[in-house]
Amino acid sequence: MVKSETLRLNRIFQALSDATRRAILRDLAKREKTVGQIAQPYRMSLAAVSKHLKILEAASLIHKEKRGSFYHLRLNPTAFTSVEQWLGFYQQFWETRLDALKNYLEQE
Amino acid sequence: MVKSETLRLNRIFQALSDATRRAILRDLAKREKTVGQIAQPYRMSLAAVSKHLKILEAASLIHKEKRGSFYHLRLNPTAFTSVEQWLGFYQQFWETRLDALKNYLEQE
DNA sequence: CTATCATTCAACCATATGGTTAAATCAGAA
DNA sequence: TTCTGATTTAACCATATGGTTGAATGATAG
Numbered sequence: 001m002v003k004s005e006t007l008r009l010n011r012i013f014q015a016l017s018d019a020t021r022r023a024i025l026r027d028l029a030k031r032e033k034t035v036g037q038i039a040q041p042y043r044m045s046l047a048a049v050s051k052h053l054k055i056l057e058a059a060s061l062i063h064k065e066k067r068g069s070f071y072h073l074r075l076n077p078t079a080f081t082s083v084e085q086w087l088g089f090y091q092q093f094w095e096t097r098l099d100a101l102k103n104y105l106e107q108e
Numbered sequence: 109m110v111k112s113e114t115l116r117l118n119r120i121f122q123a124l125s126d127a128t129r130r131a132i133l134r135d136l137a138k139r140e141k142t143v144g145q146i147a148q149p150y151r152m153s154l155a156a157v158s159k160h161l162k163i164l165e166a167a168s169l170i171h172k173e174k175r176g177s178f179y180h181l182r183l184n185p186t187a188f189t190s191v192e193q194w195l196g197f198y199q200q201f202w203e204t205r206l207d208a209l210k211n212y213l214e215q216e
Numbered sequence: 217c218t219a220t221c222a223t224t225c226a227a228c229c230a231t232a233t234g235g236t237t238a239a240a241t242c243a244g245a246a
Numbered sequence: 247t248t249c250t251g252a253t254t255t256a257a258c259c260a261t262a263t264g265g266t267t268g269a270a271t272g273a274t275a276g
Contacts, residue, residue, distance in 0.1 A: 068222095078202055089134075090133075090188045093183060158254060174243095
């Protein structure tokens with residue numbers, strides 16, 4: 001594994017380890033939003049949400065663009081491919097496991 | 109999202125956010141190992157590795173079993189399905205994105 | 217210009233994290 | 247029983263994390 005990819009995965013998984021940040025991603029999957037719109041459902045301060053967005057952006061999971069006096073946030077779907085690739089390596093293991101289970105059950 | 113699944117994902121992603129722990133998972137993918145065998149490639153203390161293993165176990169990414177005076181660790185491949193499922197939701201987005209890119213490139 | 221609105225930045229705080237070393241546990245060998 | 251080896255636990259430390267509040271920035275509306 002290349003070092004830069006390691007750091008990239010560190011940042012991505014760390015970003016995803018917080019439930020608020022995962023909820024924000026879900027929210028942005030629907031449509032692009034401003035910081036204020038994103039913050040609205042949460043009880044925490046705007047500054048706290050702003051920090052979460054910065055972490056998501058550093059992990060390249062979202063893209064932030066300033067238009068006028070508003071920042072617009074949107075999902076960066078390609079970033080998810082890093083996780084997809086990382087996970088891909090392990091799929092062979094749980095797939096063979098599930099296949100074994102399936103075979104076992106079908107024997108009955 | 110159910111709360112318990114949220115906590116489960118918190119633990120899993122947090123566990124995966126550390127490069128040492130991801131390396132341990134890779135290592136265990138090959139075959140089952142003891143704590144000492146796992147620790148051998150790393151410069152850190154055995155106690156530090158022991159902590160990493162506890163975190164991976166709490167995230168249910170590995171299974172730990174004591175046989176005699178050795179603890180044997182192995183991958184728990186089914187735990188990866190949680191990540192798989194979480195990621196699945198976003199695949200529609202980056203897939204349509206990649207399809208769009210593919211179409212664009214094929215136009216040339 | 218000036219006031220306002222959206223957002224960030226800075227300073228701060230409590231708790232979590234990832235490491236250390238030293239002591240405790242616990243199974244197997246002598 | 248006693249010694250040894252494998253591993254965990256405990257206490258500790260420095261830094262990171264996730265939150266707060268209040269001041270700063272920067273674009274828009276009067």
